[in-house]
Amino acid sequence: MKHIEHGQDAPQQPLGIVPTVDLSAEPGRQEFYQRADGKSLAPLWRVLHGLVTATPQPPCTAAQWKYREVRPFLMEACEQISTAEAERRVLVLENPSLRGQSRITQSLFCGLQIILPGEVAPPHRHVASALRFIVEGRDAYTAVGGERTTMEAGDFVITPSMTWHDHGNESDAPMVWVDGLDMHIVNMMAASFRDSYPAATHPLVRPEGAAAAEFGSNLLPIDHQPGSLASPIFNYPYRATREALHRYARAAAPDAWHGYKMKYINPVTGGWAMPTISTWLQHLPKGLKTAPYRATDSTVLVVVEGSGTTRIGDQHFSWQPHDILVIPSWVEHQHCADGDAVLFGYSDRVVQEKLGFWREEKING
């Protein structure tokens, strides 16, 4: 390969160009490139190593939203617009490196939704699946496929693909939850549909608690035939998940990398609760410092209880209840809990696992 002089400048190596390409020969190829371009043809050798990177190059960056700073904006949003006008009163958490795209990671959406006493959010359905993780409030409901569930802080609620859903708040206080959605995965495949329900409310077809009664006790109705890829349990109440997590912590030693991490599962399959978004709950006992870890799923963490510090690459974030953090793909991180802490997490890990490319690395445990 010929050496080219660039004076004081570093060699101009176009991003992604194959290193064996002789840059000094490139000017002589320009006329060819231009004619090819006229036919919508482009040389792979100028972009190959940018397309197929040696390691993950997440477009999102590590980030944190402090609930203390965000909450006043949610309250102000309530003065600006009603749920009826907005359809869903949500402030989108946009990754600082992906502004204007409604993405918290390259593949997932995150928003904070607030619904005031007496408000209702009208029924609609879409191909995108949604999760709710309740941040504050109690006694507001969401209805999914004609069954209501009353929610409180820490509950994890699923709205499976194409199920009718609406929300209402019959309590005397605002309710705030995290909305996690997979519409960017749906849209990557151009497979999105959406319908509005042709009435103000969707009829209730099952009594509240029916899904939990049928599927929520490690038992299944004997002739149950799965009707959906998502878990038939659509509310995993914190009362039960918190107790399970702490029972686990009393029964076993903490994992060096995870502390105590338990995934929400679909009782019909034993797999992840949702087909496109992995969800889990993590308990970090007081004083525990997890060993460095990385995985290929860019992750959203919601602090449920406790406070601590997380190192993500060379950045340090200290967190409090309801703060939200992003850990990009393949960036080494570790947590340290000041007091007993619980984190809720979600990512596209389940999609990567199905496609066979999810990887993790547990570093010097």
Ligand code: 1HN
């Ligand atoms: C949606 O349908 C809800 O149903 C919340 O509460 C947030 C963000 C984007 C697209 C649809 C909801 C959403 C959403």
